[in-house]
Amino acid sequence: DTAVSQTPKYLVTQMGNDKSIKCEQNLGHDTMYWYKQDSKKFLKIMFSYNNKELIINETVPNRFSPKSPDKAHLNLHINSLELGDSAVYFCASSPGRVGALEQFFGPGTRLTVL
């Protein structure tokens, strides 16, 4: 009974390719997020969606396009992959927006761009 799940767990691809990462939560939460953890293990917010509506876009290149078909899913599509996109991408969810709302994280997707 995984709470926040991501697929795939590992993704190895060539520069210039387009790839997608999927995220699903079964917690009934309204808000979902994408975070990026770089090679120095620093975690940073990329996007936040609330009830399928984009709330935060943290100056991420427009090669990254999140899509939320419903509030239980938040997918991340990346066009024209670059070497610097190599990182671990984490999906997370919380009951709602703003204040005292615990965030729950998925297991991560390790993306390697060659």
Place this chain on the structure above:
Amino acid sequence: KQEVTQIPAALSVPEGENLVLNCSFTDSAIYNLQWFRQDPGKGLTSLLLIQSSQREQTSGRLNASLDKSSGRSTLYIAASQPGDSATYLCAVEEDDKLIFGTGTRLQVFP
């Protein structure tokens, strides 16, 4: 701009010791502070959430305190065990997002 710093960056201790991990943040206008642990190659597990109006939270051998005015939080781990070995991350919530600290890598040896 909010900055979150954790010290020490790494810590190696024998089993049984009581530990204190530190987290500091530059802007006190936060909604809450959350402590996570991350095991190698794994996701984040939430340990404790302290709301901005609270001073501390406890869960088992873990106790986290929050002093908003001074921009500090501490995570106290009592009677450490090898299974506590992981990276510990603190994060503050502001404006609909979590801002993470740099992490403390903890190793507890038998």
